[in-house]
Amino acid sequence: MSGYAVSVRDLTVRYGRTTAVDRVSFDLEADGIYGLLGRNGSGKTSTLSVLASLRRATAGTVLVDGADPFENEALMAGIALIRESGDVLANAKISVNFDYFRRVRPAWDPDFAEELVDVFGLNRKKPISTFSRGQKSAFGAVIGLASRAPLTMFDEVYLGMDAPSRYRFYDLLLADYAEHPRTIILSSHLISEIERLFSGVVVIDEGRLLLSEDVDEFRTRGATFTGPVAAVDAVTAGLRVVASRSLGPTKEVTVYGDLDETTLAGARSADIAIGGVSVQDLFVHLTEKESR
Numbered sequence: 469m470s471g472y473a474v475s476v477r478d479l480t481v482r483y484g485r486t487t488a489v490d491r492v493s494f495d496l497e498a499d500g501i502y503g504l505l506g507r508n509g510s511g512k513t514s515t516l517s518v519l520a521s522l523r524r525a526t527a528g529t530v531l532v533d534g535a536d537p538f539e540n541e542a543l544m545a546g547i548a549l550i551r552e553s554g555d556v557l558a559n560a561k562i563s564v565n566f567d568y569f570r571r572v573r574p575a576w577d578p579d580f581a582e583e584l585v586d587v588f589g590l591n592r593k594k595p596i597s598t599f600s601r602g603q604k605s606a607f608g609a610v611i612g613l614a615s616r617a618p619l620t621m622f623d624e625v626y627l628g629m630d631a632p633s634r635y636r637f638y639d640l641l642l643a644d645y646a647e648h649p650r651t652i653i654l655s656s657h658l659i660s661e662i663e664r665l666f667s668g669v670v671v672i673d674e675g676r677l678l679l680s681e682d683v684d685e686f687r688t689r690g691a692t693f694t695g696p697v698a699a700v701d702a703v704t705a706g707l708r709v710v711a712s713r714s715l716g717p718t719k720e721v722t723v724y725g726d727l728d729e730t731t732l733a734g735a736r737s738a739d740i741a742i743g744g745v746s747v748q749d750l751f752v753h754l755t756e757k758e759s760r
């Protein structure tokens with residue numbers, strides 16, 4: 469089974485007077501790992517909830533595999549939204565939960581699920597409600613991975629896990645994706661750890677779409693200059709600086725925007741190394757109030 473394509477058109481979600489999502493449009497090709505990035509309260513969960521059919525759009529349309537997921541049971545079997553709040557049988561043990569997910573998730577892999585329980589060191593004898601926050605998050609990751617849903621969405625579940633568990637999750641996700649390609653959306657505002665996973669990014673801010681593009685394209689929106697402090701300062705003077713770090717005589721400055729040939733030639737002649745930009749730095753810049 470391969471992944472579902474996603475098409476979001478003019479999606480609007482309102483809660484009373486609050487507009488959480490404001491005419492957002494983007495497309496995700498089937499089979500890819502996408503970052504849905506936005507600051508707290510930017511509308512990530514609201515967007516994912518509509519895709520998962522937990523909430524009806526106030527306006528606009530959402531198509532998953534070409535169809536509206538709302539009250540579409542057959543399609544919903546292939547759409548998994550994993551939230552930190554659970555969506556599991558909290559009072560039951562792992563085995564009871566696995567029996568349930570085996571029934572509702574057509575691509576459920578029971579062996580992989582058991583293997584993941586061992587990897588994350590989860591207790592098979594206790595109900596999920598007695599797990600710590602990190603263990604609950606890890607159990608969510610287990611469900612999300614073993615479901616192998618053609619559209620799998622992780623809504624910041626990894627935030628509750630400690631660093632070793634998070635890195636294990638990222639590695640497992642990548643390895644499993646390579647063997648079983650599908651469409652995966654990771655929503656987060658903590659990007660540096662997960663940006664290596666993305667093939668594409670959707671950035672939203674205060675309910676509005678800022679951009680939706682391929683990650684390599686996104687990274688070329690800026691550049692990083694590394695070299696002697698004075699030389700770097702001279703080359704980057706007048707450019708839109710996104711981030712700046714100094715280490716003794718060396719300075720690394722990240723800038724946003726297109727670079728002209730004169731700037732690039734100046735950098736090369738001053739022995740300044742020019743590199744790509746992290747998604748994290750660009751995201752912070754794009755969503756900072758003072759940058760607009």
Ligand SMILES: Nc1ncnc2c1ncn2[C@@H]1O[C@H](COP(=O)(O)OP(=O)(O)OP(=O)(O)O)[C@@H](O)[C@H]1O
Nearest residue numbers: 483486488506507508509510511512513514515657
């Ligand atoms: N059930 C609700 N009732 C009223 N307002 C809501 C409700 N759910 C979300 N909101 C509001 O909608 C906006 C978007 O919230 P949403 O949860 O979609 O953002 P988010 O990007 O997922 O945030 P976070 O990163 O903090 O989880 C916020 O202003 C929030 O206060």
